Structures are given as structure tokens and as C-alpha cells.
Amino acid sequence: xxxxxxxxxxxxxxxxxxxxxxxxxxxxxxxxxxxxxxxxxxxxxxxxxxxxxxxxxxxxxxxxxxxxxxxxxxxxxxxxxxxxxxxxxxxxxxxxxxxxxxxxxxxxxxxxxxxxxxxxxxxxxxxxxxxxxxxxxxxxxxxxxxxxxxxxxxxxxxxxxxxxxxxxxxxxxxxxxxxxxxxxxxxxxxxxxxxxxxxxxxxxxxxxxxxxxxxxxxxxxxxxxxxxxxxxxxxxxxxxxxxxxxxxxxxxxxxxxxxxxxxxxxxxxxxxxxxxxxxxxxxxxxxxxxxxxxxxxxxxxxxxxxxxxxxxxxxxxxxxxxxxxxxxxxxxxxxxxxxxxxxxxxxxxxxxxxxxxxxxxxxxxxxxxxxxxxxxxxxxxxxxxxxxxxxxxxxxxxxxxxxxxxxxxxxxxxxxxxxxxxxxxxxxxxxxxxxxxxxxxxxxxxxxxxxxxxxxxxxxxxxxxxxxxxxxxxxxxxxxxxxxxxxxxxxxxxxxxxxxxxxxxxxxxxxxxxxxxxxxxxxxxxxxxxxxxxxxxxxxxxxxx
Numbered sequence: 001x002x003x004x005x006x007x008x009x010x011x012x013x014x015x016x017x018x019x020x021x022x023x024x025x026x027x028x029x030x031x032x033x034x035x036x037x038x039x040x041x042x043x044x045x046x047x048x049x050x051x052x053x054x055x056x057x058x059x060x061x062x063x064x065x066x067x068x069x070x071x072x073x074x075x076x077x078x079x080x081x082x083x084x085x086x087x088x089x090x091x092x093x094x095x096x097x098x099x100x101x102x103x104x105x106x107x108x109x110x111x112x113x114x115x116x117x118x119x120x121x122x123x124x125x126x127x128x129x130x131x132x133x134x135x136x137x138x139x140x141x142x143x144x145x146x147x148x149x150x151x152x153x154x155x156x157x158x159x160x161x162x163x164x165x166x167x168x169x170x171x172x173x174x175x176x177x178x179x180x181x182x183x184x185x186x187x188x189x190x191x192x193x194x195x196x197x198x199x200x201x202x203x204x205x206x207x208x209x210x211x212x213x214x215x216x217x218x219x220x221x222x223x224x225x226x227x228x229x230x231x232x233x234x235x236x237x238x239x240x241x242x243x244x245x246x247x248x249x250x251x252x253x254x255x256x257x258x259x260x261x262x263x264x265x266x267x268x269x270x271x272x273x274x275x276x277x278x279x280x281x282x283x284x285x286x287x288x289x290x291x292x293x294x295x296x297x298x299x300x301x302x303x304x305x306x307x308x309x310x311x312x313x314x315x316x317x318x319x320x321x322x323x324x325x326x327x328x329x330x331x332x333x334x335x336x337x338x339x340x341x342x343x344x345x346x347x348x349x350x351x352x353x354x355x356x357x358x359x360x361x362x363x364x365x366x367x368x369x370x371x372x373x374x375x376x377x378x379x380x381x382x383x384x385x386x387x388x389x390x391x392x393x394x395x396x397x398x399x400x401x402x403x404x405x406x407x408x409x410x411x412x413x414x415x416x417x418x419x420x421x422x423x424x425x426x427x428x429x430x431x432x433x434x435x436x437x438x439x440x441x442x443x444x445x446x447x448x449x450x451x452x453x454x455x456x457x458x459x460x461x462x463x464x465x466x467x468x469x470x471x472x473x474x475x476x477x478x479x480x481x482x483x484x485x486x487x488x489x490x491x492x493x494x495x496x497x498x499x500x501x502x503x504x505x506x507x508x509x510x511x512x513x514x515x516x517x518x519x520x521x522x523x524x525x526x527x528x529x530x531x532x533x534x535x536x537x538x539x540x541x542x543x544x545x
Contacts, residue, residue, distance in 0.1 A: 036242040037542040039524070041266040042255040046218060046248050049201035052186035053132055053139040058268075061183045062535040066223050066244055067108075068186035068206035071099050071125065071165070072177065076530045078356070078446040080177050084120060084187065084207070085165070094172030094486060095149075101163045105230045107189045108211040117228070120187055120207050122159035127190045129157045129167075141184025147173040172484050174491065175447035182445060209239040209538045221246040233539055240541040259519065262292065265542070266527065267519040268535075275342050278519070283343025285519075294520045296529040299346060299356035301443035302514035303451065306391070306404070309435045310507045311469035316435045317387040322378050323413075324506035328368035329375040330411040331404060337512055340399055344517060348510030351499030352441075352451045355513045356531035358488060359448035359495030366500040367510060375411040389415045393438040394422045400511070401438060430462045432469065439467070440514075446532055448495040452479060455502050468507035475501045 045059045055064045071085040085099040105120040107113065132139045133155055149156040149170040156168035169176065179185070192205045204212045209231070210223035223244040231238045247264075249255045252271045256278075259267045270279065278286055278293075285295040306327075308318045317323060333347035346354075349369050350361035361367060393401045401417055408415055415436070420428070428434050443450045453459055456479050459466040478498055485491045502508070516533045525541040 035544065037240065037544065038243045038245050039241050039266070039537060039540060039542060040245045040247070040264050041268075042247045042249050042258065042264055044248070044250050044252050044255060046250070047221065047246070048217075050204040050212065050215070051201045052183045052188065052206070053137055053141060054201070055183040055186075056140040058533060063221065063223075063246065064183045064186065064204075064206075065208070065535060066210040066537060067204050067208045067212065068183065068188070069105070069208050070180060070183075070185040070187065071101075072180050074178075074181040074446065074530075074532065074534065076528060076536075078531060080181060088177075090177070090486070094174065094484065095169045097167045097169075097177070098160075099165045099167075101165060102230065103163055105207050106228055107192075107207050108205050108226060109228070110189075110192060110205050112191055112195055113189075118189065121162040122165040123162075124187045124189060125165050126157050126159045128187045129185070130155060131188070131193070132184060139184065141182065144179045144182055144184055147171060147176055174483065174486050175445055175449050178445045178447050210241075210244055213243070218248050220248070231538060238538045240539065241537060244537060259521075260289075260292075262521060265521040265524050268517065268533065270342070270344065270517055279342045279344075281338060281342060283341075283515075292522055294522060294524075296516070296518040296520065296527075297344075298516050298529050299354060299531050300514040300516040300533055301354055301356055301446060301531050302440055303348070303352055303354045304345075304438075304440045304511045304514060305348065305352070306509040306511065307429075307434075307437050307439045307468050308507050308509070309432060309468055310505070311432065314432070314435065317385050317389055318435055320382065321505060322382045323385065324509075325368070326375040326378040326411065327408060327413060328506055328509050329371040329378070330413060331407050331509065331511070332370040333512060334370070336400065336403055340403060341512075344515050345512040346515065348512045350510070350513075351496075351503045352454065352508060352510060353448045353495060353499050354443075354451070357443070357446060357448050357451075358492045359499065361496060361499065366496070366503045368503070368506075372411050375413075379412045383412065385413065389413070389436060390418050391415050391436045391438070392418045392420055392425060392428070392434050394425060395419055397438050404511075429467050432461060432467075434467075437467075441465075443532065448492075448499075449482065452495060452498050452502075455479075455498075455507070470502065470505065470507040472501060472505070 043059045047059050047063055050063060052064045052068050055061045069083050071083060072080050073083040075081050084101055084105050086102050088097060088099045090097055101122055106117050107120060109116040131137055133142050133145060147169045149168045158166040160166055189205055193200050196203045202215060209226055209229045211226045213224040214222040225239055225242050229238055253273050256274050258264050278289060280286060308324055310319055312319050337343060337345045337347055349364045350367040353359045391401055405415055405417060429437055441451060454465050455470045455475060457471040457476050460469050461467045475498055478494055482491055482494045516529050518529050520527050523543045525543060527540045
């Protein structure tokens, strides 16, 4: 009995000590962070590298975008603007790009640099770009330099002097300058990369607005303000924040609760589990959150669609254009957006080019709108359907595809659903083993060519992203012609013409154009949003209580 009493006392004392310890830690943290502007967000998907050569998805791009710079960057209106390159010149034939660099940009301070600092020079871009192309680097971003010329076995990157860098292309490609805004094209210091080797991923050094401070993988990543950052705004040196803190809670419901309590400053996108809690049916922020949260909503460069294999050698019902058009007319996209997505998205009544890009059909003249009567007329004129139609999707989009199945049945088009893992779908789609499939295309760079390349005949899968095997000599001719056009307005008209050719043949059923949703704590100032959903914290500020 006495021993049990002693154990109980010890347990109580230990519990009390632990409580004091955690309270003390929390008080120390609050004391340490008092007066500091720390931007906090959660990344449920996790991060496994801070090397820009591997920044292939948003979680990695967001983190790397704080640490690194490139020659050029993208503003919120998707215009290419100066970064480390203060100006550039494109030759009249579109083959030579000459960049003039700033001379006041430095890598983050590091003990491996003489005097702890080093200026960024043109040879750093020569090293960084060649590193991206090396087989041993195995960077998923090497494709951005596919258009670069090769001379005597070497890529045509040239450091003409410390402040002049030149790139030569093998053929004209107007979107190339926009591709250079991607995180893959960031500059890194050779001596740091070669010192750490593969461990550079967790010992990053760049020239960006924030520098690496601390990373416990799967728990927390902390970036601190780069006091020597080169950019200013209205006389103030950027960035305005003192630090960025990224947590890695993999339960999105828990992360949402932390955001709702004010423990996180920012949340991107919406999960089905809490969309009805925070949004109305029309996609507006519910009134009970209006005093704590701001909602930013704008077009996102992502087109959600159904792809149809139109290869005549496959001998399926969907090789008939009239049936593809009937499917397009049978779907009420407005209802889909309202009831299945809480008003998030823009109905896909235009072509494949999404809202927010030059070339988007804002007049809704080339796409399909809901017209079940037109669909029934086509069915009566050319039907019936002789072969079974199967729509393949992943589990995440079953609700959308069931809605489509019900809509099509109302006009006499009966389909079956097949649910496959995402990896299996990708493999089958690449091998042309799917005749009807749900897909989406998120822009890698903000130019409509990114979407129209899906229909260029030489890009037929498995050699490229033309998964529908659409082929048109007229389309190919105009598409190739756009590669020599640098006038934006002229190229925009050609893009619309190409989109109309695709929509007439209907190898895709455009469902909707996605939207960026950003939920932001009211204390955060000047975060905003952009159509490529890039997280740019250079000018973001926090109002301290």
C-alpha cells in the first residue's frame, strides 16, 4: 500500500514537472517570438528537398521560391519581370537571349564563402543550368531547356562576363522566357552544392528573400529573413517578414482547425471534409468567419476535362465525332460547379485554354454549353451506340464522374465507370489503353501553347502529352507558325483559332477551369493571389497586436 502511494506521488510530481516544462517552453517561445513577424502555414503533403532542381510540385516550389531567385520572375498579372537580370534582349530571329545581370545580388552568407558572402555572377547561371541538364542530377526540370542549342556536345549557355549571360536556342520558341521564371531555373552556388553533394537538399543556399534556418523533416521548417536581399519597394528593403514557419500536419482537418484558431496564417485550397463549414454553395466565405479570415479567389491555370482517344485504329464508339459532340452537349457544367464544388471553378464553356491566359475564349464562342435537346438530336440522327463506353477515373473524382454518368443517361448515352489508382491511370493513358478518361492539365508556364501542345500530332503519347491522339494538318501548321510569332496579340488570335479547331472535333470534354482559393488571416497584409498559385512572400507583411 505504501509503495502504491509512493508511485502515485511520483506520477503526480512528474506530471506536474512535465506541465511546467511545456508551459515554460511555450512561454519561452512566445517571449522569443514577441515582436517578430512570422508567417505560418501548413504543408500536409510534406517536403523532401530544398534543392530547386527537384521543385516539381507546389509544396517544393513554394518553399524554394523563398530561398532562390532566377534571371527573371513572374508578377501577379503573369508578366515576365526582372529579377537578377535587370534587362534582356531577344534577337530578331528568336534564337539568342542576352541577359544583363545586376551586380548587387549576393548568395546567403555561409562559412564556405570568403568573408561569408559572395556575389552572384553570370558563371553561376552557367553552372546551375548545366547542372540541371546532367544525367546524374536526374532533375525533373531538365525539359525546360529542351529548346537550347547544343554546340560540339555542350549546351549553348554562355557567361560572356560577370554581368552578361547568353542562351542560344536551336529553334524559335516564344514561351521560353516564361519558362525561365520557373523554380527549376534558380541560381545556386557551385562551391556549396559540390561541398554538400546530395545533402544540398537540406543545406540550401540561394539568393532569395529568406535563408535557411532549421528543418526537422516531417515536423517543421523555418526560414529567416535575408537582411541583405537586393529588392526594395517604396524605399523599404524586402522582405518585410522576419521569418516563415512551415509545419507538416498530414491531417488536413487538424490543420484547418489550427488555421481557424489563428495558429496558422494561410491555407490554400479546400478539402471536401470542411468545405461546407467555411463556404456557402456559391463559393463565398461564411459570415461567421468574416472577422478573422480573408478569402482570395481567382482563376487558376488548371483545366479539368474528359479525354477521348480518337485514334481511328482503336475502333471504339468514341471515334465518331457526333457522339463526342453529344457528350459535350449533355453535361450541365454550371450545376456541377454549384452543387459538387461549392461554387469553386468556372464552367468549361470555352476551349481547352483556361481563364486567366491570353487566348481564352471569353465570349464562349468555341466551346459547348448545356443543350440536351441538341444531344438527343445527334443521337436520333446517328445512333444507336454499338459498343460499351467506359469512363476511367480515380477515387478522388468519383462524385464528379457519377454526376456525368447520370447526365449522359438522360440523353441516352449510357456509360460505365471504372475506378483505377492514379499511377495505373497514368501508365494506361500513356500507352493509349484508355478510350475515355478524366484528366486535368495545370500550366507549367503561363502561355497557352502549354495547353495546345496536347494536340500537336508529334506529341502523341507515349512520346508526348497528346493522349487523345488528335491529329490535324491544319492545326499542326498553325501551331508551328505560332513558334515564330513574338507579338503577343497576334499569337493570341492564332491560339484561339487552334482552340476552335480542337473543340470542333471534340477530342476532349472541358468540364471546368479551376480557381485558386486562399484563406488568409486578417492580420496578414499584401499576400494576394495569382493564377499560377505561386507563394510570393517578398512584400507580405503582418500586423502585430
